[in-house]
Amino acid sequence: MGFLEAYKLYWLNYFNFKGNSSRSEFWWVILWDLITFLAIFITTLFIAAEFHTLFLDTVMIPLSIWEIINFIPGISITVRRYHDVGISGLWYFATPFLGDTLIQKASKYANYYENVNEHKFILVIDLIGIIIELISLVIILKPTKFQNNKYIHN
Structure with missing residues (x-):
């Protein structure tokens, strides 16, 4: 799968949560998204500099x-990527979302506690969130599973 073909499929499969996406399709889209994100960011910075204003809104609204x-x-291609490795797409909602939620909650409440034991508890929750995120990354990095994969129909 090529760079342009992957990005075209990304938009054609906007609401497609069935089927699968190969590793190359997934990572080409990630690269496209990163390039586009940086282009928008740099363009809005130049526009803000031209008008001698650097309000956060100027940059954040387009992004x-x-x-x-x-x-x-983004969710649909990740769900299809999970399918490609033989895992239900529903696990996607359990891994990054749960991991992000734990990390955000731990970070939010870390400053409110002065007791050392409470800080340790927050760090453990934060660590669990990071481990969940790493599990999601490992799933996305796995190669296609052809045998006994109910999501791939030949």
């Missing part, structure tokens, strides 16, 4: 719009 547009197809 937020881009992320909103990519939210659903």
Whole structure:
């Protein structure tokens, strides 16, 4: 799968949560998204500099719009990537979302506690969130599973 073909499929499969996505398709889309994100970021910085304003909104609004547009197809390609390795796409919602939630909650409450034991508890929750994120990364990095994969139909 090539760079342009992967990105075209990304948008054509906007709401497609069935089937599978190869590693190359997934990572080409990630690269496209990174390039586009950086292009939007740099362009908005130049525009802000031209008008002698560097309000956070000037940069964040276009980036937020881009992320909103990519939210659903990003989830769908990841669900299809999970399918490609023979894992239910529902696990996607348990891994990154749970990991992110734990990390964010731990970070939010870490400053409120002065007791050392409470800080240790927050660190353990944070560590669990990071481990869950790493599990998701390992799943995405795995090669296609052809045998006994109910999500791949030949």
